[in-house]
Amino acid sequence: MKRQGILEELRVRGVRLTPQRLLILNAVAEGEGHLGVDEVFRQAKQSYPYMDIATVYRTLHLFKRLGVVTEVAIGDRLHFEIRDPDRRHHHMVCAKCGGAYDLAPDYLDGFREALMKEFSFEPDLDNFTVTGVCANCNAGPSDSPQG
Amino acid sequence: MKRQGILEELRVRGVRLTPQRLLILNAVAEGEGHLGVDEVFRQAKQSYPYMDIATVYRTLHLFKRLGVVTEVAIGDRLHFEIRDPDRRHHHMVCAKCGGAYDLAPDYLDGFREALMKEFSFEPDLDNFTVTGVCANCNAGPSDSPQG
DNA sequence: ATTGCTTTTGCAAACGGTAGCGACTGCTTA
DNA sequence: TAAGCAGTCGCTACCGTTTGCAAAAGCAAT
Numbered sequence: 001m002k003r004q005g006i007l008e009e010l011r012v013r014g015v016r017l018t019p020q021r022l023l024i025l026n027a028v029a030e031g032e033g034h035l036g037v038d039e040v041f042r043q044a045k046q047s048y049p050y051m052d053i054a055t056v057y058r059t060l061h062l063f064k065r066l067g068v069v070t071e072v073a074i075g076d077r078l079h080f081e082i083r084d085p086d087r088r089h090h091h092m093v094c095a096k097c098g099g100a101y102d103l104a105p106d107y108l109d110g111f112r113e114a115l116m117k118e119f120s121f122e123p124d125l126d127n128f129t130v131t132g133v134c135a136n137c138n139a140g141p142s143d144s145p146q147g
Numbered sequence: 148m149k150r151q152g153i154l155e156e157l158r159v160r161g162v163r164l165t166p167q168r169l170l171i172l173n174a175v176a177e178g179e180g181h182l183g184v185d186e187v188f189r190q191a192k193q194s195y196p197y198m199d200i201a202t203v204y205r206t207l208h209l210f211k212r213l214g215v216v217t218e219v220a221i222g223d224r225l226h227f228e229i230r231d232p233d234r235r236h237h238h239m240v241c242a243k244c245g246g247a248y249d250l251a252p253d254y255l256d257g258f259r260e261a262l263m264k265e266f267s268f269e270p271d272l273d274n275f276t277v278t279g280v281c282a283n284c285n286a287g288p289s290d291s292p293q294g
Numbered sequence: 295a296t297t298g299c300t301t302t303t304g305c306a307a308a309c310g311g312t313a314g315c316g317a318c319t320g321c322t323t324a
Numbered sequence: 325t326a327a328g329c330a331g332t333c334g335c336t337a338c339c340g341t342t343t344g345c346a347a348a349a350g351c352a353a354t
Contacts (some may be wrong), residue, residue: 057342184311
């Protein structure tokens, strides 16, 4: 399934699949998009105590560059999720409660087309996140009352 | 004109207009949206050598919170510009050449309305920036050839 | 297997940004 | 004018992230 496909693709692209990288990929996959850098680090370190935080950063950046993972900014924290081209989506993040919601890509189709048509500007919306206030917090603000 | 209006409003809101804050506001205004934190710092320090970088950060955050300045992410750098409610706009930033272009707010009106109508999610698009590849770089990539 | 070359790693130092703290400033009240 | 108080400042220590570098690992050719 998914995991194998990714590994296969990395191999084809000539990316070395070191034990460290596999552990990090695994951690991100298990975390299902909810893990930050430090959590990925701790997770991977459990299996391999020599794991270094710098390696985690380097590897996550590598994976992002390769299109294997996606970075989602939630508040001031970065979360990582496996990128599945068949399940592309954007994210809505509530600035009050910190909740994150997936958003179907077609909500931005019009925007993308307008930019391309009018400015020949090709937007990169893959890692797109829109912040705001979610329905719950708008109704009855729980985090910062009297907002 | 503009500058005076801002000062007046800050005064009314009970915000102290210290020399440091005035220098920082000035630097941002003079920079016309092209200055990063360090440049604002250096600029302000010329007039007042005791200026501290922490004060610059604190003040810029304060101004942002008060709606006086806007933060624009260009690459991994944050730029600051005076926020003029009558001239609201978003930004397009080219990932290749780093160029930044203003974008009329109505390009996102449809998006905003869809989110509010369908999810009761009230997006904060004030500091919105979309990255991508501009017309020039798409035609003849100057920065990273053979992209 | 051995050699030579490239990539990756772990460590440590450096960097950018933030937070704590004591000193100072500018109000308010007397 | 003095005392009290809140807000702000500069300094320093700190935390998360990045970079430099030498050692290790992987790969290709012999």
